[in-house]
Amino acid sequence: MATIANNLQLVRNRIQAACAQTGRPADSVTLLAVSKTFPAVTVRDAFHAGQRWFGENYVQEALDKIAELADLREQITWHLIGPLQSNKTRVVAEHFDWVQSVDRLKIAQRLSEQRPAHLPPLQVCIQVNTSGEESKSGVAPGEALALAQAVAALPRLQLRGVMALPAPSPDPAVQAEALAQVRVVFEQLRTAGLPLDVLSMGMSADLEAAVAQGSTMVRVGTALFGQR
Numbered sequence: 323m324a325t326i327a328n329n330l331q332l333v334r335n336r337i338q339a340a341c342a343q344t345g346r347p348a349d350s351v352t353l354l355a356v357s358k359t360f361p362a363v364t365v366r367d368a369f370h371a372g373q374r375w376f377g378e379n380y381v382q383e384a385l386d387k388i389a390e391l392a393d394l395r396e397q398i399t400w401h402l403i404g405p406l407q408s409n410k411t412r413v414v415a416e417h418f419d420w421v422q423s424v425d426r427l428k429i430a431q432r433l434s435e436q437r438p439a440h441l442p443p444l445q446v447c448i449q450v451n452t453s454g455e456e457s458k459s460g461v462a463p464g465e466a467l468a469l470a471q472a473v474a475a476l477p478r479l480q481l482r483g484v485m486a487l488p489a490p491s492p493d494p495a496v497q498a499e500a501l502a503q504v505r506v507v508f509e510q511l512r513t514a515g516l517p518l519d520v521l522s523m524g525m526s527a528d529l530e531a532a533v534a535q536g537s538t539m540v541r542v543g544t545a546l547f548g549q550r
C-alpha cells in the first residue's frame with residue numbers, strides 16, 4: 323500500500339516534470355494505471371491512494387477484477403487496452419467504460435450494437451500501428467482516417483482519439499520519431515474534422531518522451547505496480 327502510494331507520487335511527479343519541460347499544463351496528461359496481472363487488492367490499494375483510471379489487457383481477468391471491486395464500480399473508470407476478439411465484445415460493451423484497442427470496424431460495430439442502453443456511450447480510441455510489424459495489433463496509419471470516420475458514426479460509441487504502442491527503442495531519437503508518427507496520425511484525424519481529445523501513448527519507460535510528443539494519456543504499469 324505504502325509502496326503503491328509512493329510509486330503513484332513518483333509517476334505523477336514524472337508526468338508533471340515532463341509537462342513543465344515542454345511548457346504544457348500539468349493537468350493536460352491523464353495517468354492510466356495498467357493493472358494487468360495484478361490482483362484486485364492491488365487495484366484497491368491504488369484506488370485508496372487516489373488513482374481512479376485503470377487499464378486491463380485481458381478480458382476475463384478484467385471481468386473478475388471488476389466483479390471483485392463492484393463496490394467501487396461507480397468511481398473507477400475501466401479501460402480495455404489489449405486485443406479484443408469478436409466473441410468477447412458483448413461482455414466488454416457491458417462492463418468497460420473505455421476500449422482503446424479498436425482496430426477493426428467489425429469490432430466497433432459489435433461494441434456499438436451491444437452497448438447497453440442504460441449506460442453512456444462506450445468511449446473508444448482507434449489503435450494505430452506505426453511500426454508496421456505484422457504481429458502487432460492496430461490499424462495502419464493510411465487506414466486510420468477511414469476507420470475513425472466509420473467508428474465516429476456509430477451511435478453507441480464515442481470516438482475519443484488514438485492509442486499506440488510504438489516499439490521501444492534504446493535510441494531516444496528513434497523513440498521520439500516513432501511517437502511523433504502517432505501524433506501525426508492523431509493530427510490528421512483532427513484536421514479531417516473529428517473532435518478528438520485523447521492521444522494515448524507512453525508507458526513506464528517512455529512517458530517523458532511521449533509527453534514531449536503531445537501524449538494526453540500515459541498508460542503506466544511497471545512503474546506503479548512493479549515487474550510482472
Ligand SMILES: *Cc1c(COP(=O)(O)O)cnc(C)c1O
Nearest residue numbers: 356403525526541542543544545
Ligand atoms: C502493459 C501495457 C502497458 C504498461 O506497460 P509498462 O511498461 O508496464 O508501463 C501500457 N499499454 C499497453 C497497451 C500495455 O499492454
